[in-house]
Amino acid sequence: MELDSLYQEVILDHYKHPLNKGLSENYGAQVHHVNPSCGDEITLNVTAIDGKISAITWDGVGCSISQASVSIASDLLVNKSFAEADAILNEFTELMQSKGTKEGNPDVLEDAVALAGVSKFPARIKCALLGWMAFKDAAVRINTTTGGE
Amino acid sequence: MSFDVTKVRKDFPIFERTIRDAKKLVYLDSGATSQKPLSVIEAEGNFYKFTNAAVHRGAHQLAEEATDAYEGARLKVASFLGAKEEEIVFTKNATESLNLVAYAMGNAQPGSRFALTSKDQIVVTEMEHHANLIPWQQLAARTGAELKWFEVTPEGRLDLSAINSIITENTKVVALTHQSNVLGTINPLEAITARAHEVGAVVVLDACQSVPHMPIDVKKLNVDFLAFSGHKALGPTGVGVLWSSVFEELPPFLFGGSMIETVTMTSATWAPAPRKFEAGVPNMAQAVGLGAALDYLTDIGMQSIFDHEVELTGYLINGLLQIPELSIVGPRNTDARGGSVSFTVGHIHPHDLGQYLDSQGVAVRTGHHCAWPLTRKLGVPATTRASLYLYNDESDCDALFAAITGAQKYFA
Ligand SMILES: Cc1ncc(COP(=O)(O)O)c(C=O)c1O
Numbered sequence: 439m440e441l442d443s444l445y446q447e448v449i450l451d452h453y454k455h456p457l458n459k460g461l462s463e464n465y466g467a468q469v470h471h472v473n474p475s476c477g478d479e480i481t482l483n484v485t486a487i488d489g490k491i492s493a494i495t496w497d498g499v500g501c502s503i504s505q506a507s508v509s510i511a512s513d514l515l516v517n518k519s520f521a522e523a524d525a526i527l528n529e530f531t532e533l534m535q536s537k538g539t540k541e542g543n544p545d546v547l548e549d550a551v552a553l554a555g556v557s558k559f560p561a562r563i564k565c566a567l568l569g570w571m572a573f574k575d576a577a578v579r580i581n582t583t584t585g586g587e
Numbered sequence: 588m589s590f591d592v593t594k595v596r597k598d599f600p601i602f603e604r605t606i607r608d609a610k611k612l613v614y615l616d617s618g619a620t621s622q623k624p625l626s627v628i629e630a631e632g633n634f635y636k637f638t639n640a641a642v643h644r645g646a647h648q649l650a651e652e653a654t655d656a657y658e659g660a661r662l663k664v665a666s667f668l669g670a671k672e673e674e675i676v677f678t679k680n681a682t683e684s685l686n687l688v689a690y691a692m693g694n695a696q697p698g699s700r701f702a703l704t705s706k707d708q709i710v711v712t713e714m715e716h717h718a719n720l721i722p723w724q725q726l727a728a729r730t731g732a733e734l735k736w737f738e739v740t741p742e743g744r745l746d747l748s749a750i751n752s753i754i755t756e757n758t759k760v761v762a763l764t765h766q767s768n769v770l771g772t773i774n775p776l777e778a779i780t781a782r783a784h785e786v787g788a789v790v791v792l793d794a795c796q797s798v799p800h801m802p803i804d805v806k807k808l809n810v811d812f813l814a815f816s817g818h819k820a821l822g823p824t825g826v827g828v829l830w831s832s833v834f835e836e837l838p839p840f841l842f843g844g845s846m847i848e849t850v851t852m853t854s855a856t857w858a859p860a861p862r863k864f865e866a867g868v869p870n871m872a873q874a875v876g877l878g879a880a881l882d883y884l885t886d887i888g889m890q891s892i893f894d895h896e897v898e899l900t901g902y903l904i905n906g907l908l909q910i911p912e913l914s915i916v917g918p919r920n921t922d923a924r925g926g927s928v929s930f931t932v933g934h935i936h937p938h939d940l941g942q943y944l945d946s947q948g949v950a951v952r953t954g955h956h957c958a959w960p961l962t963r964k965l966g967v968p969a970t971t972r973a974s975l976y977l978y979n980d981e982s983d984c985d986a987l988f989a990a991i992t993g994a995q996k997y998f999a
Pocket residue numbers: 618619680681682683716718719764766767768793795796816957
């Protein structure tokens with residue numbers, strides 16, 4: 439079934455057992471993003487030390503795609519420099535816009551390649567991008583306020 | 588049930604197509620927009636094919652015929668609502684109709700019954716669609732007026748217990764929905780219109796979810812304005828209606844061609860209603876299509892349609908309540924209730940549920956249904972909504988029940 443390409447096992451796993459869920463007390467930047475078409479909401483904390491992302495924590499409500507995607511992102515982007523995170527984020531965004539023509543590079547995207555199927559369901563791309571866009575916003579805020587430390 | 592749903596479905600070309608690998612289309616999203624019978628599609632197309640011209644303007648036969656067709660559509664809307672022709676204004680949709688009232692009130696001269704100041708109040712309800720909430724929030728912000736509202740009870744009904752302190756001597760307008768697009772609740776109007784008129788306020792009724800589904804006689808409703816969208820009533824997109832019995836006192840909202848009486852370089856006066864509120868070349872083909880839609884509904888009979896939907900809503904609610912972990916938001920019986928039924932299913936997020944239902948050919952809506960404050964009040968992040976119309980039958984409900992059960996297995 440076409441649906442199985444959307445709901446990969448990895449995604450349902452992340453949905454049921456999300457990583458880094460629960461907001462840290464301290465953070466370099468906190469952002470709140472919503473998907474106004476379906477009401478999904480997340481709050482995301484990003485902390486950086488010496489220009490490296492040291493922690494990403496989050497909390498929120500939403501569908502399996504949005505929740506799994508932010509769980510994956512929070513795991514993947516931690517311990518990266520902002521430039522590295524930016525490159526991964528760009529690759530992920532391209533994958534989402536690929537309309538099912540790309541599989542994604544597992545060396546770069548790791549678990550996030552499981553979200554490749556989302557690109558065939560236009561209404562769900564925003565769900566998958568919610569956490570990543572929140573991260574992008576938080577990264578900009580950290581780098582404008584502290585210069586990435 | 589006094590009409591044959593199988594026969595009705597044959598009038599709607601879209602039911603000939605299939606969904607997701609040859610599955611039957613189970614369309615349960617008429618609350619968002621209805622499907623269109625062939626007669627409506629042809630009426631709109633035929634306007635372009637045979638009579639297209641700018642209404643009220645040209646000095647030629649086509650313009651005459653176009654004007655007749657457009658004004659003929661107005662007459663159909665008027666008789667559908669039990670109204671007079673000059674009480675019907677065509678807009679682009681209900682959203683524009685409601686904005687028209689709010690902006691026109693904002694244009695009213697100081698001292699007019701429509702003019703608002705910081706001493707005045709605007710009353711809405713917690714179950715409004717954004718289209719009947721935000722225009723009033725904004726009018727309140729522009730004028731300094733206070734926005735008040737009726738709350739929604741846990742059963743999904745309006746709490747009218749504090750009606751006399753919510754609608755006060757300072758209330759200028761009470762805007763509410765006739766039937767909630769989320770809960771299905773049909774609001775009792777009598778107490779509200781009586782109280783509003785007692786204090787000199789006007790009542791604006793959002794009839795988007797009622798006009799397509801039940802017999803409406805505006806003379807009996809005792810409201811001052813009524814808005815609905817053509818596309819939810821089998822009509823084309825791009826045409827809505829605003830009815831009012833007090834148009835003469837209301838200043839215009841949009842200015843330009845066709846809405847004037849005289850114009851000089853520095854001033855203008857207005858044509859009488861409805862033209863005063865229809866600036867520019869209007870949505871002629873769409874209005875004509877709406878006329879055909881109302882003919883179609885009238886032929887079947889609005890009372891029959893309402894009876895059919897109430898019966899089917901009962902079937903839908905009963906079937907849903909058999910499903911473990913499913914919980915309905917809004918009334919769980921068919922008293923004063925229409926065919927929009929929203930629900931949650933255990934921990935399955937509505938967006939995931941909707942996706943699974945779609946894979947089975949079942950079209951529903953998920954999210955907050957443009958009534959975010961209501962969803963928040965209900966304490967759920969989002970819901971799934973099935974909404975019925977004259978072309979639905981028990982087999983559609985059965986397909987929904989089976990698909991929900993399938994989703995519960997899939998996401999277990
Ligand atoms: C109760 C209600 N009010 C207003 C609207 C707005 O209608 P439209 O988007 O056609 O202007 C809708 C439909 O979405 C509705 O259900």
